[in-house]
Amino acid sequence: MSVQQQEQRCAQRAANLGTPGNYECAVVTSSGGLGTSAVPVGEDPASAPLTARRSGGDASPQAISPACLLGVSNPTRAISCSDRNWTVTHYREVNGVKTPIGTVDLNIKSSVDFEEGQGSTPAWDLDVEITVTKTWGTLQGGTAGNSWTGCFGHQDKCTTSRLSGSNDENEPVALPPKAKVTKWYTQYSASMTNNQVLPITGNLGSALELTTPANPVTIADHYGNTLWGRCDNAETNRYGAGCVDDKGLAFVMYSAIDNEKVGPVADHVYDAIRTLPSHWGRPYAGKPLTRLTDLTKIEANRRVACGGSPAPSCDEYPLASSYQGGNGAAPGDRSTRTVPAEANSSQGGLTAAYFDYYRVLDTDEFYVQAIKKDGSRAW
Known part of the structure; x- marks a missing residue:
């Protein structure tokens, strides 16, 4: 949702309360991001182990993929990366004049490690790192809310299956000053028919609903981030069904x-x-x-x-x-x-x-x- 749309919601809410032109509002904005690379950066084709792929179901907790340190969204065909900054701004409007009175800055890093699944349901690991980089004013103490992923409510694309030690959908999250919160999700594609292609870009990554002194705000990092994904169940593929970063080089x-x-x-x-x-x-x-x-x-x-x-x-x-x-x-x-x-x-x-x-x-x-x-x- 654009800043203008968020502000329009606040204005409408104030009008409904009978206080047009005199209200408080919180909005979110994003910046930064990783570009795609047109040249190989994370994998030499000579290293590709063509005799076997990793099997699904053996996921374990891990940090953001080291390959994401290369600074591009597509270091390999099997790993996708995202790095975005978000700002929650709390402002007061009086007679049409907006004055910021509080902010909280967040950085959200994410990586997806695609694995091969069983049958027609391939799997991947989603790792998320949320860091509070700066707080000020009415948001000096940080914020809190709930977190989920782009698979939540989209079972036609993917689901989150909680393994021991992993995170689940719609969990509470606390983000005090200088906090660093890590999340690890094990996810599976929706079941696919033979030769089906299933785009999952837009479903990979996290989302947050955070409280402010004004209104709740939603950070939908899975929309517009650089986690690219596509699953397929090509009958002719010797490795069965699977998913890749389709922006990654082949x-x-x-x-x-x-x-x-x-x-x-x-x-x-x-x-x-x-x-x-x-x-x-x-x-x-x-x-x-x-x-x-x-x-x-x-x-x-x-x-x-x-x-x-x-x-x-x-x-x-x-x-x-x-x-x-x-x-x-x-x-x-x-x-x-x-x-x-x-x-x-x-x-x-x-x-x-x-x-x-x-x-x-x-x-x-x-x-x-x-x-x-x-x-x-x-x-």
């Missing part, structure tokens, strides 16, 4: 060091990323690829790129499984090379594994890293 990597068979493809992709005008798949001074899942269009991309070359031996870049494949890139902005069939086969398996690991859906952006046998990287 990667595909071909490493001749880790997989000797993919070496010829890694060499080709390395050269293509470095020499093509658009530097497809490079986060630094390049352009991302966007995933394509339509098998008919993928095959059409291969035919455009490879022409009459035998499919098992023709490697094309940008990938056929991207919207930049085939005619999606200009003739001078794409590359093909003949490689052994086993190299192409290894590439296909790795590509699918990374798509699953990062939960890359149709039209999602992703980047590509290629590592040659001597350790040289495309970027």
Whole structure:
């Protein structure tokens, strides 16, 4: 709710009480926030453990994720961060003149650590840290009220399931001067049908209703913060249902060091990323690829790129499984090379594994890293 809307409520309340133009009011404002990063900051794709994902149900109390210290909202695809400042201002209005008479400043840090769930209900941890940074005037003693999360009352998106030591919805909270209050929530997505995509941005994070000498105020940090989330239950994903920060960067990597068979493809992709005008798949001074899942269009991309070359031996870049494949890139902005069939086969398996690991859906952006046998990287 905007400041103007909050003030209008106060004015209407005063009018109803017969004291228009002479009343007290409390409003909340926010500032700050974390930006998203267009380059990798929190995870090297070479470190992605493609053999397994974490299992849900093993959540334990923890502080704000250390990855959030990197200062961006999307340090990895599995971690989302938010850092916002809030001010509660108590003022008195007399004959249309507003005079502040009290304030309390809060900082709310939040992080979400996405885990894989069981069946169609993936889980995540939400950690919240509320700090009272300054108090003054009528709010010198701080404030108090109740706290909840953006899942409260939105069972169609997510629910909070209290584990031992974790917090529940709609709990009392005291915020005296210099207080630091931590909250830990274990949350689950709503049950999803096969191939359902469930956006949960706007439901991640906390909310507070606080008392003031005038009227109660609501801080809905889960609205407009930088905790991004999206769950899906893609039938083809080997890890089952899951959630990610869909603003986080996703990667595909071909490493001749880790997989000797993919070496010829890694060499080709390395050269293509470095020499093509658009530097497809490079986060630094390049352009991302966007995933394509339509098998008919993928095959059409291969035919455009490879022409009459035998499919098992023709490697094309940008990938056929991207919207930049085939005619999606200009003739001078794409590359093909003949490689052994086993190299192409290894590439296909790795590509699918990374798509699953990062939960890359149709039209999602992703980047590509290629590592040659001597350790040289495309970027």
